[in-house]
Amino acid sequence: MAKRKVVLTFPPELTEMPITYHLVKDYDLAINILKAKITPGEEGKLVLELSNGDEKRIQAGIDFLKKQGVIVEPVSKEIVFNEPECVHCGSCTAVCRSNALSIAPPEWKLKFDKELCIVCESCVTACPMGIIKVSF
Known part of the structure; x- marks a missing residue:
């Protein structure tokens, strides 16, 4: 489907x-x-x-x-993630219901899977650096 x-x-x-x-x-x-x-x-x-x-x-x-x-x-065109400024703290992954944001070994760096994202905006408020934005 x-x-x-x-x-x-x-x-x-x-x-x-x-x-x-x-x-x-x-x-x-x-x-x-x-x-x-x-x-x-x-x-x-x-x-x-x-x-x-x-x-x-x-x-x-x-x-x-x-x-x-x-x-x-x-x-995916509506999501803005400023990866170079990310400190990979993982705050956004804790609130991501769809698992679009994840941190995994061995790099321990934030990964964003736009196919899984449901644009709920929970990550926007969770990010202490303010680098995740959804343009609406």
């Missing part, structure tokens, strides 16, 4: 349109809403995991979104 995590940016005029309904009904996609910040009449952001279909159906759903005027980006 194909899966894809995307960040949708809605222009103000589309925030009241039932976009996710069409993805489910017309493209037979399963939608997992990971994060949402939508206010009617203002630009909105929605982080989704699209699945329950083959890659063609997912791409058709994404093409529909773009045709409607929604900006579609992969989730």
